[in-house]
Amino acid sequence: MPITTVLFDLDGTLLPMDQDVFVKDYFTRIAGKVAPHGYDPKQLVDMIWRGTAAMVKNDGAKTNEEVFWEYAVSVYGERIVQDKRFFDEFYEEEFDKIKSVCGYNPAAAEIIHDLKERGFRVILATNPIFPARATQWRISWTGLNHDDFELYTTYENSSYCKPNLKYYQAILDRLQVQPAECLMVGNDVGEDMVAKQLGMQVFLLTDCIINKADADISEYPHGSFDALRKYLAAF
DSSP states (O other): OOOOEEEEOTBTTTBOOOHHHHHHHHHHHHHHHHGGGTOOHHHHHHHHHHHHHHHHTOOSSSOHHHHHHHHHHHHHOTHHHHTHHHHHHIIIIIGGGGGGGSOOOHHHHHHHHHHHHTTOEEEEOOOSOSOHHHHHHHHHTTTOOGGGSSEEOOTTTOSOOTTOHHHHHHHHHHHTOOGGGEEEEESBTTTTGGGGGGTOEEEEEOTTOBOTTOOOOTTSOEEOHHHHHHHHHTO
């Protein structure tokens, strides 16, 4: 079955980054925004970490957004719901500053535009643990616009997270495509290459590779952006 649809991870794939540096800057900035409104910074960061873990374990009964905020309420009570506006303001007004700790590779936008011109469906399969506004900012840092993707996953529109195979299956169901006609491109062996288990083809981008389990990557087509470009040209 020919490839019709190409799914891309974002962080570390289309958007070069050191994940640890990104996370540190993100937490420093969001704590700086929200903590002055009556929250202990360390407890706030812990809540976000644990709320994210709850999203990763989501069984599909609720959206990731609902799971996150229900956990937040379990920690802080209903006042966190009233103070959600401070989080919204952060994502709207300050999240963009995190761009300063991320990289940029013009090849990312070039590859996306080329695929679209060739008639492929292009999906942003980024782990849906962020609000749409934060995802839109991160997309813009690559030189792309969120409208360049037929679908981009966020915590509002998703009920599973990577590496749960149901995350990928939900995308397939939404697009009404078969796994065999899809290619997943990502930098995380544990979270992105699992799509192969559903029958998708995969490509491991190694520029910012994450391989926490030190798995053998020889079974996956892999390489730099140049290698990815050549690989895609064959379709």
